Amino acid sequence: MTRLPIDEVLPELLLALQERSGAVLVAEPGAGKTTRVPLALLDQPWLGGKKIVMLEPRRLAARSAAQYMAQLLGEKVGETVGYRVRLDSKVGPRTRIEVVTEGVLTRMLQDDPSLDEVGAVLFDEFHERHLHGDLGLALCLQAQSLLREELRLLVMSATLEAEPVAVLLGDAAVIHSKGRSYPVTTRYASARSTAPLEQAAGQTVLQALRETEGDALVFLPGAAEIRKAASWLRGQGLPSGVRLAELHGSLSLEEQAAAIAPCAPNERKIVLATSIAESSLTVEGIKIVVDSGLSRVPRFSPRTGLSRLETVPVSRDSADQRRGRAGRVAPGHCYRLWTEQEHPHLPQHTRPEMLDADLSALVLELAVWGTPDPSELQWLTPPPEAAYEGAAALLHSLNSLDRLGKPTAEGLRIAKLGMHPRLGAMLLAAEAQPEALDRACVLAALLSERDILGAERNVDIALRADALHSAGGSVPAAHRIRAQAGQWQRRVRERQREAGAPAQRHKGLAAWSDGSLLAYAYPDRIAQRRADGRYVMASGRGAVLPELQPLSRSPYLVVCELDDAGAEGRIRLAADISQAEIEACLTAHLVREEAVEWDPGTGSVRARRRVRLGAIVLSDNPLEGADPEAVADTLLAGIRLKGFSALPMSKNALSLLGRMRLMSLSGDPLWPDVSEGALLDTLEHWLKPHVYGMRSLSELNKLPMAQLIGDLLTWNQARELDEQVPTHITVPSGSRIPLDYSDPSSPVLAVRLQELFGWRETPRLVNGRLPVTLHLLSPSQRPVQVTKDLASFWEQAYFEVKKDLKGRYPKHYWPDNPYEAIATNRAKPRPSTS
DNA sequence: CTCTCCCT
Numbered sequence: 096m097t098r099l100p101i102d103e104v105l106p107e108l109l110l111a112l113q114e115r116s117g118a119v120l121v122a123e124p125g126a127g128k129t130t131r132v133p134l135a136l137l138d139q140p141w142l143g144g145k146k147i148v149m150l151e152p153r154r155l156a157a158r159s160a161a162q163y164m165a166q167l168l169g170e171k172v173g174e175t176v177g178y179r180v181r182l183d184s185k186v187g188p189r190t191r192i193e194v195v196t197e198g199v200l201t202r203m204l205q206d207d208p209s210l211d212e213v214g215a216v217l218f219d220e221f222h223e224r225h226l227h228g229d230l231g232l233a234l235c236l237q238a239q240s241l242l243r244e245e246l247r248l249l250v251m252s253a254t255l256e257a258e259p260v261a262v263l264l265g266d267a268a269v270i271h272s273k274g275r276s277y278p279v280t281t282r283y284a285s286a287r288s289t290a291p292l293e294q295a296a297g298q299t300v301l302q303a304l305r306e307t308e309g310d311a312l313v314f315l316p317g318a319a320e321i322r323k324a325a326s327w328l329r330g331q332g333l334p335s336g337v338r339l340a341e342l343h344g345s346l347s348l349e350e351q352a353a354a355i356a357p358c359a360p361n362e363r364k365i366v367l368a369t370s371i372a373e374s375s376l377t378v379e380g381i382k383i384v385v386d387s388g389l390s391r392v393p394r395f396s397p398r399t400g401l402s403r404l405e406t407v408p409v410s411r412d413s414a415d416q417r418r419g420r421a422g423r424v425a426p427g428h429c430y431r432l433w434t435e436q437e438h439p440h441l442p443q444h445t446r447p448e449m450l451d452a453d454l455s456a457l458v459l460e461l462a463v464w465g466t467p468d469p470s471e472l473q474w475l476t477p478p479p480e481a482a483y484e485g486a487a488a489l490l491h492s493l494n495s496l497d498r499l500g501k502p503t504a505e506g507l508r509i510a511k512l513g514m515h516p517r518l519g520a521m522l523l524a525a526e527a528q529p530e531a532l533d534r535a536c537v538l539a540a541l542l543s544e545r546d547i548l549g550a551e552r553n554v555d556i557a558l559r560a561d562a563l564h565s566a567g568g569s570v571p572a573a574h575r576i577r578a579q580a581g582q583w584q585r586r587v588r589e590r591q592r593e594a595g596a597p598a599q600r601h602k603g604l605a606a607w608s609d610g611s612l613l614a615y616a617y618p619d620r621i622a623q624r625r626a627d628g629r630y631v632m633a634s635g636r637g638a639v640l641p642e643l644q645p646l647s648r649s650p651y652l653v654v655c656e657l658d659d660a661g662a663e664g665r666i667r668l669a670a671d672i673s674q675a676e677i678e679a680c681l682t683a684h685l686v687r688e689e690a691v692e693w694d695p696g697t698g699s700v701r702a703r704r705r706v707r708l709g710a711i712v713l714s715d716n717p718l719e720g721a722d723p724e725a726v727a728d729t730l731l732a733g734i735r736l737k738g739f740s741a742l743p744m745s746k747n748a749l750s751l752l753g754r755m756r757l758m759s760l761s762g763d764p765l766w767p768d769v770s771e772g773a774l775l776d777t778l779e780h781w782l783k784p785h786v787y788g789m790r791s792l793s794e795l796n797k798l799p800m801a802q803l804i805g806d807l808l809t810w811n812q813a814r815e816l817d818e819q820v821p822t823h824i825t826v827p828s829g830s831r832i833p834l835d836y837s838d839p840s841s842p843v844l845a846v847r848l849q850e851l852f853g854w855r856e857t858p859r860l861v862n863g864r865l866p867v868t869l870h871l872l873s874p875s876q877r878p879v880q881v882t883k884d885l886a887s888f889w890e891q892a893y894f895e896v897k898k899d900l901k902g903r904y905p906k907h908y909w910p911d912n913p914y915e916a917i918a919t920n921r922a923k924p925r926p927s928t929s
Numbered sequence: 930c931t932c933t934c935c936c937t
Contacts (some may be wrong), residue, residue: 198937
């Protein structure tokens with residue numbers, strides 16, 4: 096065997112694993128860890144003849160690692176070395192090394208938590224920090240500590256921050272290995288370009304082609320940027336013999352292979368790629384890397400339950416990985432579109448998927464594992480709480496978890512199916528009817544893969560399902576989707592044979608439409624049409640179709656996929672559904688309510704009988720015979736909403752309120768608080784008994800408000816009120832003048848001056864403690880003077896006032912001595928008759 | 930102006 100850099104550290108690694116149950120191996124790309132380490136461990140005494148399981152983040156990597164190791168042993172895959180990935184496995188009775196993808200390990204652990212036949216688990220490429228890799232490690236750590244002390248765990252990675260992992264593994268040794276690659280020079284931009292990205296990248300590519308030789312690999316965040324850069328470069332006129340290739344995940348395998356393929360002699364190629372070329376695919380013959388420093392990543396929002404794509408700066412680890420792509424065959428050059436000064440500000444490591452992912456599958460796995468509380472496990476990055484809670488709530492609504500967070504019988508089965516729990520719920524709902532199960536499996540497989548009609552603007556999922564049937568092998572992913580659908584179908588059927596016929600759900604419908612199946616997966620995304628192409632979903636969020644199309648007029652849709660694009664999500668995939676189907680499928684989710692509500696527009700109570708699914712109303716009819724209590728309560732709520740002015744207070748009522756407020760101001764705690772706020776707070780007490788049968792604010796006019804408020808007083812208080820704060824005062828002229836209590840702290844008596852002749856002092860209220868404020872008026876009721884001290888007025892101001900009034904009202908009676916004068920409500924006092 | 934990568 097050729098010597099590889101890893102061989103130098105193998106003895107150290109073997110020793111570490113002999114002494115401890117864990118180790119961390121940090122090896123640069125090309126060191127040979129993936130193929131050398133499992134073979135080197137095979138005859139270790141601690142392994143006791145048990146198996147080695149090695150985790151790979153990709154199916155392709157798992158298969159080729161197994162292939163290569165088998166070749167080294169001079170065997171076929173499936174003998175000593177085998178692999179297991181989704182839909183494909185090659186393992187035999189003698190297999191000692193199983194290379195598996197990350198999801199497979201989770202299933203192995205769930206089937207046998209002690210991993211009895213396994214002596215070591217190796218986590219390759221752990222720095223990629225996939226959700227299932229992190230989960231697998233957490234589960235293995237617990238299996239090790241509770242059941243299998245001798246189980247060896249080895250975490251291998253290219254650039255991982257090794258210390259935290261070593262701590263997690265129980266103070267494990269960290270072993271470093273050099274890689275085997277050629278040096279790559281790094282050229283930073285002298286300044287950040289202000290040009291559009293495709294132009295900045297394109298210019299750098301042209302510069303690199305001039306300065307150096309070899310093929311170029313250009314990292315751009317997404318397909319859109321790749322297209323733009325390609326057209327910009329073509330517009331510039333490429334040198335002859337330069338071939339342009341595009342490489343991203345939505346291309347077919349054939350197109351990808353063409354992009355990767357080596358060049359003809361005398362040809363150079365420029366490959367414009369997404370991060371797919373960072374680790375998943377290796378482009379041959381690259382000597383130049385141009386790195387935009389950006390990548391597009393999904394961010395799941397627990398708040399909306401939706402994912403959004405974000406364009407983010409890459410980590411330094413990632414940038415180094417990209418740079419390394421230029422040094423696989425010969426020394427190379429890497430051009431970075433950011434400056435050397437910016438570089439240290441990039442994050443060091445790639446963000447673990449745990450922080451940004453939909454956790455529903457993870458939460459279900461943990462529930463099945465028996466640890467619904469994630470803090471019982473050891474994590475490198477614990478699941479974020481909000482996302483965890485959101486996922487648990489979704490699983491509960493799908494009936495996969497019970498209230499305690501334990502998996503239901505269905506939840507257990509869904510976890511074993513190995514698919515998103517939403518889709519699992521759909522399969523189990525459909526299982527009783529063979530045709531429905533067939534279709535559900537096809538829909539689930541379609542939704543588990545990239546859209547097979549990527550460019551198609553029509554979002555109807557039926558189009559995809561039909562394409563799958565009609566296209567044969569011509570649709571690139573069709574084969575795998577059909578294989579996946581078939582596998583799920585067999586698993587459900589197998590289990591039916593073991594357990595007997597499943598109960599028929601979904602009563603009342605003769606046939607299952609796509610919509611009625613998908614309703615079981617997306618109960619929160621049933622959408623109701625608001626206008627053509629505009630919908631609101633059961634979750635309360637808006638959703639829009641990207642353009643008008645056949646589905647735009649459907650009254651209801653099931654939205655399978657949508658982008659979180661601000662206020663309204665953009666619908667990517669959906670199916671038509673009828674109201675009858677919604678009511679038949681989602682019985683448990685429907686809320687039948689008798690709503691008694693306030694309508695601020697008409698100022699009245701509205702009683703409706705409704706069927707709701709979350710935020711959408713399926714039917715809404717007038718409700719006869721609504722609960723009188725509820726109607727009255729709602730009317731009171733309406734009054735509170737509008738405020739005190741909603742109460743039709745008569746003049747008398749307002750006066751009474753003023754007087755009562757004055758009495759409570761005077762300090763007696765037994766007087767009821769009749770401030771506006773207090774009255775609104777106590778509507779139930781004083782108003783409610785009188786509003787039964789009423790529905791609107793206008794009907795309140797019928798109520799004798801003054802009487803209702805007066806009823807708040809005891810008999811004694813009522814009497815005291817009349818004595819202390821009378822409604823009227825009889826003035827010397829004999830008139831009964833009303834007191835104005837609008838400001839309870841200062842009651843006002845507005846009266847013509849002439850009617851007061853004879854009074855020496857200001858009249859006082861509340862046992863003489865509070866003088867009234869006199870508004871002294873002219874004969875024509877115009878204000879002349881305001882005073883609380885009548886005696887001073889007579890002594891001082893009166894003489895001036897008198898002069899003035901005499902001029903304006905010469906026929907009136909303006910005596911010099913107001914004390915002795917006879918008060919009058921006429922121009923002059925009547926001559927005495929006695 | 931239309932979507933990144935990956936997995937049971």
